[in-house]
Amino acid sequence: MTESVSTRSGMVALVGRPNVGKSTLVNALVGEKVSIVTPKPQTTRHRIVGVLTQPGLQIALVDTPGLHTGQRSALNRVLNDTAMASLSGIDVVLFLVEAGQWRSEDAAALARLEKLSVPVGLVINKVDRVPDKSELLPFIEQVAGKRAFAFVAPVSAKKGKNLGAIVDECSQRMPPGPFLFPEDEYTDRNLRFIAAETVREKLTLFLQQELPYSAAVEIERFDTGGEQIEIHACIWVSRDNHKAIVIGRGGAMLKKIGRAARLDLVERLDHRVDLRLWVKVRENWIDSEASVRDLGH
Structure with a gap:
């Protein structure tokens, strides 16, 4: 500092x-x-x-x-x-x-x-x-x-x-005093958060009209120990029909989301990335404050 x-x-x-x-x-x-x-x-x-x-x-x-x-x-x-x-x-x-x-x-x-x-x-x-x-x-x-x-x-x-x-x-209007963050940092968020938000961004971009905003992304595994960063992410939706939309016919939409997110993360993290996605249903999670906070909001 x-x-x-x-x-x-x-x-x-x-x-x-x-x-x-x-x-x-x-x-x-x-x-x-x-x-x-x-x-x-x-x-x-x-x-x-x-x-x-x-x-x-x-x-x-x-x-x-x-x-x-x-x-x-x-x-x-x-x-x-x-x-x-x-x-x-x-x-x-x-x-x-x-x-x-x-x-x-x-x-x-x-x-x-x-x-x-x-x-x-x-x-x-x-x-x-x-x-x-x-x-x-x-x-x-x-x-x-x-x-x-x-x-x-x-x-x-x-x-x-x-x-x-x-x-x-x-x-x-900034008061005199020491810097609040190290000079080489540009955000207070860690790599796990960046990975989850990157997946959610692609999810929202590709399904903007079809999918309501009731989707969340949770990182279940983030391993930097090997030659590549291994990331397992779960996309939570609130209904079964939303799950079908995210996966797409023959899994095509989920593959599209995963590929775009992986390429973005490779560029941002400057490292090889193995990204794996799953889609799960948590019924009406947006209406439960406990579920909302449990999913990191």
Whole structure:
């Protein structure tokens, strides 16, 4: 750990409704794949920290599950609880919205930040999706008027536009002190977690329309002792018909998911990987808080 008194470091939480680009922004700022990204809402289910380290500066970016209205299942409730609990000990909050899109879920997410005493910055993401830029300024003024934001930053996380503005604004608000993480670390998560999330990403990407979000991945074996990393992963679904969808005709879909995940892991871990997948049913696990937490959420 770096312990120079000239260093500054702190925690920055990204908050907003599902699918506004929080994970994409964390990945873009860190320059590494910290969080999985899919077009499906509620892809992020965990509190994940991405670490941005520059000379004399370290910003720990906390990616949180999207805050959503309605808590129909135990999984919904746990995700909201995780997002709010992630605000403890935070130095700056980034409230993300999508350019040109203000929804009731945005208003509900902003209301949850009402009692926070730390600086809250407004990040208008996906500005590249607004073809007529003259429409952008009135939208920014509209949203900026909903709270006394510490700063406003229009960005495109996907295109990497204006990300320096966020770093500059956050760095000014980082307290003096030693780095929170080793300089060569870019996330607080271990390899087992990365493996499980990689499988879940491919599962979600390939079955985005067919499969509800009631699927979870549990690593049952992670062995780094041999010439290759051996990973056994179980995909948990809540119904028998979901199991058939994940496996596919003749096992084709499961093979497709496994191959894509293995190739991704080989690249990320820079090592040979033997990945084996199974699919099991745990009836209606998303409605049981004990099952939700048992599966690592």
